[in-house]
Amino acid sequence: MKMKMRPVMPDIVTGARIDLGRLRASILEMAAIGATAAGGVTRLTLTDEDRAARDLFARWCADAGLTLRLDDMGTQYARYEGRDPSLAPVLLGSHLDSVPAGGKYDGPLGVLTGLEVVRALRDAGLRGRRAIEIVNFTNEEGARFEPAMVASAVLVGAYTADFVHHRRDATGLRFGDELDRIGYRGDAANRPGAIHAYLELHIEQGPVLESENLPLAAVEGILGIRWFNVTLRGQSQHAGPSPMRSRRDAMVAAGRIIVGLRELALSYPDPVVATVGRLRPVPGVINQIPAEVVMSADVRHWTDEGLAEIAGKAEALMRRIAVEERVEIDIETIQNVPPTRFDPRLVELLDASIQAVGAPSRRMVAGAGHDAKYMNDITPTAMLFVRTIGGMSHCESEEIAWDDARLGAETLLRAALRLAEEP
């Protein structure tokens, strides 16, 4: 389906105009920090590259006349003041850190589109009733310091600041020490107080919008996740003299579980998924039936009931296969993240804003975690997805179309200004 799109016009409602050239230049200049030879970005949390990215962002914000704050997690807030400074601000944001050999857009697109929105408002001499703050959350990825999304987690009380400051990277360096080293430890008093709403623009990280030929989607929530660690114990025997019918083969049980979980997920509509990403046979040699296989299972659903149901079916499936293959099974639930349901009013606003810029509306549910997940606990939140080419993300070939970036920025501008005008 090739879709007809109305040409993107200057926003006649607000008078403000997105400057795609400026947005593009900002994204590419930011991508030069930690750039990899293959066109990607390695910009791990609290490294020199992260510092350089923060410095650049801060300079742009100052140039745009924004007021900067830094909280105790190192999260940056750049405030474009509203007509009534006493009102809770509208937050727009994402993150500037990347995974190793990641892409240019996962994170920065949201931060810099937010910046472009306030640049556009400032150029037009427009100011909302409420302030708009652009947020760069520290350590969204969790690639250097685990867990991920710690800065938004601390904001909502899911972790303490002390817990996060004591996290260590693989070389033993502490989060708090590295925050000091790059000069980005701020004050807990700079955390936002009351927040009117939070909007996060992000690349989709999946192939759905591309396959449907759509540039944007209003994101209604985030899939809930259940992670299992599964241990299968059979009978290790020599691969030669052990007849097929007498075997208790942990690998065969694992193979059937991989296939069975896929079939289970396929029995649900998108975006329900099930994945086996990790699998280790013991001893793992070519001519020995493994005594043991340790594997992961990841199932995701968008409702609490659906997640409980698919997780229950996955467990039953694994136990049934273990019985049939005469292997012992241990199933350990190692993570259980309930689904996130974003604020319906904000989703509706994003949907309407997408249509207003001339794109077809599409709602979807995000498969991966984002800071918006935590922010949703303390303020009305929603996300705006921009089409990712080939569904690629967290890799150097991560790419978007600039026309999509413009549509995303126009949408964010409309939605943000609408929220900022609210009493």
Add this chain to the structure above:
Amino acid sequence: MKMKMRPVMPDIVTGARIDLGRLRASILEMAAIGATAAGGVTRLTLTDEDRAARDLFARWCADAGLTLRLDDMGTQYARYEGRDPSLAPVLLGSHLDSVPAGGKYDGPLGVLTGLEVVRALRDAGLRGRRAIEIVNFTNEEGARFEPAMVASAVLVGAYTADFVHHRRDATGLRFGDELDRIGYRGDAANRPGAIHAYLELHIEQGPVLESENLPLAAVEGILGIRWFNVTLRGQSQHAGPSPMRSRRDAMVAAGRIIVGLRELALSYPDPVVATVGRLRPVPGVINQIPAEVVMSADVRHWTDEGLAEIAGKAEALMRRIAVEERVEIDIETIQNVPPTRFDPRLVELLDASIQAVGAPSRRMVAGAGHDAKYMNDITPTAMLFVRTIGGMSHCESEEIAWDDARLGAETLLRAALRLAEEP
């Protein structure tokens, strides 16, 4: 099926009598060398334990009046002279080395039953027309120095002595140096010349005889082996935002291959087998669809045509699944061992000898490699299997029943003496 067995009688044909107490004592005394706390044995090739085992075997052979020779691989030959020393001898043998944390029987049972056979003949004042030589082959297991079965391989010209002497263990020590260190480097002139026949008694290492309630089997040959290294390359994506129907999941392809190979092997009668023992996903993390899975496939059949057929079907199956899952596949054949067919006359002799000692006859094909595989290239060869409890081998719980050991020894005595009497 509980089988009735005639009571085992002194061998009225030969007048010689197996002394089970002596055989048992020898096996247990040998098992004390390198004994593990859990009842097994660790006696790796050319270690101090291997030297102690060789010393003990040599002492017993000298006590039995046998003449000892040592060849350049360290293989020991203990000769019980025949009435006509000019005739080629009958060889009975196996190995005294073990895998790490192996069992008491895999190898020693064959060597020490051979010794018991000549002890019995000597006690009865019997001597065959041909000499009988008991052989302890060096490094059958290949657990310390790869490859396995090097001593018999050198005898038949499959490897040169120089190649073997330069093999190194995991710590860098050389086979030849370790052979010197334990004082067991002999002379290539001591390799056997013409050999009339070779018989190897060994534990079954599988559950077939136990499941059929049979103590012994005449082994007709050894399964041919085809080993594949299979690399599946799909699309690595985040486990969350990647809809099931758009995935190119290397792990799902691997799971289907595991299940498919099992089904393929089950479409053949025993002892045809297929095994996946090794599998590694890359990157192998819980929330990422693996970009790549590297796995092994091991298929075995007892005829050349059968091996070619099942290997071809396995390849076709893997390629079909790869196409269906839209992943790339590389299939590399990393080992191709043709089936071994032992001398039919010797198999017949063992079969008749089993019946003569009062046990039901059962022929079978060995699934694992043995020195008999190489010996078959230079002399008429066959193997005699003794039931293994629970099909366990290469582990500390490896076990046999002593009644089975006696029946095996009686069978070997009959067959060996018959061969030694041949003109």
